[in-house]
Amino acid sequence: MATVTLNQAQKTYPNGFKAIHGIDLKIEHGEFTVLVGPSGCGKSTLLRMIAGLEGISDGEISIDDKVVNTVAPADRDIAMVFQNYALYPHMNNYDNMAYGLKNRGYSKAEIDTKVREAARILQLEDHLERKPRQLSGGQRQRVAMGRAIVRQPKVFLFDEPLSNLDAKLRVDMRLEIKNLQQRLGITSVYVTHDQVEAMTLADRLIVMNGGVAEQIGSPIDVYEKPASQFVAGFIGSPAMNFLKGKVSDDKKHVTVGDGVELELDHDVEGGREVTVGIRPEHLQMHNDGNGRIDAGVRMVESLGAETLAYLDFGANADNVTLRLQGTHQFAQGEKLNLSVPADKIHLFDIETGKRI
């Protein structure tokens, strides 16, 4: 159990590129923190800075209140799981897990107990004598996890550990990781670009963009109250719809598309140009014509459990996604009558993208 504290941690590469622009963060004992963002946002760099694989240009990173900026990776008492497993190909799986313990001077008997215990938890008992290349992708990832848990480190670091696995295995391993982390109660930092992994695993989510933490909060907070247009568009699938809008003079409505007025749940400065965000799942369809919005269907995708319809909202908003439960049949061009609850409308500043 340990805390990880980042104090204005920054990373600048020798060529002048600033990968991380000063991040402040405190990860509590046993907390599962997920760093999520598009490629190149600096999430892996940040993880590698905590691991000690990348230097820290400015600021401080501490583990359990001890600054580790200049501490060697092996002395930080962390364990990392890599995307491509990074197992030692010339050692069998037992030795792969035992390697870190051997180098830390554990006795043979202790090593054996710890490795066998980890193998039992991860159901690898039958594969210990084999080399990594004789295992499937999922088993290799388990060995990599085993290598991390045998040491009982203060912090687990995961660098997109599930990206190389197929879809079904990814779901299984995701549950396994969550389960394991909760059981062992070890502080964890997990990097992913997959928002499903991010939403399901995280106690706390950090959405990164361009080397900056755009939002830090619980997954539900981030989903319900995205701090910026970037976060709103990144979290949630299918992505949030964005429309150009203008706040009416009474400060209580916003006009989008061909003059459709939507009610707001809080007052906004009248006449202000804004970006209006509506999640596909928050558009409600009405058969009785009580909705304020009329939109034509352009295309329909049926996924079985849900149906995605792409709608034409009129001016500047010709591709709005609607997500409905169950199966629905629509003709092309069919007019749908829709509404949005006032508390599900998100407004963002046109210039800064910040939530209003």
Added chain:
Amino acid sequence: MKRVQFEHSAVPYLFIAPQILIICIFFLWPAAQALYQSFLLEDAFGMSSQFVWFRNFEDVLSSSSWTRSAIFTVVFSVMVSVLSIAISLFLAVRADEVIRGAKSYKTLLMWGYAIAPPVAGLLGIMMFNPLMGDLYKAFNSFGFEFNHIENANDAAFIVILIAVWKQVSVNFIFFLSGLQGIPKSVQEAATLDCKSPERRFWTITFPLLAPTTFFLLVINLTYAFFETFGIIDVSTKGAPGGSTATLVYKVYVDGFLGADMGGSAAQSVLLMIMVSVLTVFQFRFIERKVHY
């Protein structure tokens, strides 16, 4: 198992014909010639010859000069291979860690590859020339009584030095590419698992380089056996008293300088047998153990 027979056409044979032709003309034919000649006893001018069965082989194997040359060849080959592999591995590991000016280091270390063995031999022997050689003077000014013209060990030292120097650049290239073939994440995982860089090298990097090392061992032994001819011919010419003549060089000295064609042919046949055995041994027994 049933074997499937496809319709044969002449085209594939045409494609391999040039290679087969080259092997026949430049290897099989001379080898057969040498084998035939090794059973003959010729006079120095090639005017008459007599079929003597294995007498040439008996003479060769019982001669002390051949035994000495064989021992020198083994010592020389092992020293050259081990030293050049060790030095180039060290250089490659260091060059791989360099960040600033990495390209220049690497290019400079590879340059030696472009030098022909006789040129390397000439450079080497000039450095040890008793009249103007800087290394000769340096060694003697340190108090070594260095004299490769009379001392067999000193002469062997020079030949080994030149041969190793020439081979380091070749090995360096292979080790560098071998090092770059080790996944970065594996090395990073090792830095988390093991603090000591030396220990990490011997437990992770070196085992992962084993296939490269084995390949280079084969290449270097072959090099030391055969390709050092130019170096020896230009530097010591086997002197003093044949103490730095490898088996290959001795074949040349006895056959072309000593005009003992039969004895020289017998030596080359023995060499052929040794090389065949060595090759079979290397690939049968060692290669299996170095792969992961």
